Amino acid sequence: MKPFAIAGIQMKVSAVASNVEMMKLKIDITMNLYPWIEMIVFSELCAFGPLSHTAQPIPNNFEAEMQAKAKQYGIWLLPGSIFEKTDGNIYNTATVINPAGEIVTRYRKMFPFYPYETGVTPGVHYCVFDVPNVGRFGVSICYDMWFPETIRTLVTMGAEVILHPTLTGTIDREIELSIVRAMASINQCFMFDINGLDTGGCGRSIICGPDGRVLYQSEGTEEIIPLELDIERVKRSRELGILRLGQPLKSFRDHLKSSQFGIYQPNLDTPYLDSLGPLIKPSRLDTITELKIKENQLEIESSPAHYKGDGLI
Known part of the structure; x- marks a missing residue:
């Protein structure tokens, strides 16, 4: 057994005020x-919440405060993410801090939630880091998970x-819960x-x-989620199969x-995908316009003057 204890903090997030002091308190309580x-x-x-106007350069005071907390308790810390402003771009960026309070790595979200997370630039680098004598960890953020290639x-x-x-x-959170289970089982990981x-x-x-089974699922209230994971389960699953059955990573x-895989070849022609149209936010106005066009067409076709025999169309 190779145990490693992680706590997830599910807390209220304000969009109009800093949540940093509450995060520090949650760390103290945990x-x-x-x-x-x-x-x-x-x-x-x-x-700082989900509004991109809070974007700021990195490194910054927030990182420094989180580094101090990690060092204070001698823990690894992933304090969520913030909007990072650099070179005229905004990224959704997460920082990983080690027990000495050092920044080990940063990760920029590769798949912003378009067309809703507008103005955010995608990252281009994957992120893994090692916890000595424990195992290797990867970082992804929210919508990244909807693209199986990332995990x-x-x-x-x-x-x-x-x-x-x-x-x-x-309202798609229910779908996400199933994706988490699928990604865990398909990739035989926590x-x-x-x-x-x-x-x-x-x-x-x-x-x-790593078998896709739920270890814990919270509800809709503030909660500290402390779990001890047996990292050895990943190795066992990958060597012997999920529930001693399928071995998808080996296959x-x-x-x-x-x-x-042909769909990943460079310069691939994708006529069907191209036919789906631009990546834009659905609009009620678009729907109304389409309905009006259809209604007008029906009125013309049902009009008494709409007879080819009379020379009228």
Whole structure:
């Protein structure tokens, strides 16, 4: 057994005031209640909320305060994400801090939630880091998970646990819960998905093991979620199969060695995907316009003057 204790913090997030002091308090409470915790994970955009006007350069005071907290308790810390402003772009960026208070890595969300997360630039680099004598961890953020290639790439890079800060307050949260289970089982890894509350999400954080089974799922209230994971379960699953049955990572590896996936070839012609149209936000006006066009066409076709025999169309 290779135990490692992680706590997820599901907390209320304000969009009009800083949440940093409350995050610091939640860390204090967590470490006083559960001193055996070795890592804490917050939800996406927890510190300053979901509005991009809060974007700021990195490094900044927020990171420094989180570094001090990590060092104070000797824990790993992923304090959700913030909007980062750099070179005229805005990124959705998460920072990983080690027990010495050092920044180990940063990750920029690769798939902003278009067409709703407007004005945010996608990141281009995957993110993994090692916890010594424990295992390799990957970081993804919210909508990234809807693209299986992201989690599969992290796992191909050796990730055994995926830390997944989320901000979902929409009616598709139920779908996301199923995606977390699917990603955990398909990639034979732990998925640690932490959502926020109020403007930070609708809660229902979920943690799944490498067989896709739910280890814990919260509801819609503030909660500290302390869990001890047995990282050795990932290795066992990947060597012997999910429930001693399918071995998807080995099959994926063997297929890659013998052939390629055609849809990923460079300069691939994708007429069907191109036919789907631009990535834009649905609009009621578009629907009304389409209905009016159809109604006008029906009126013309049903008009008494609409007879070819009379020479009228």
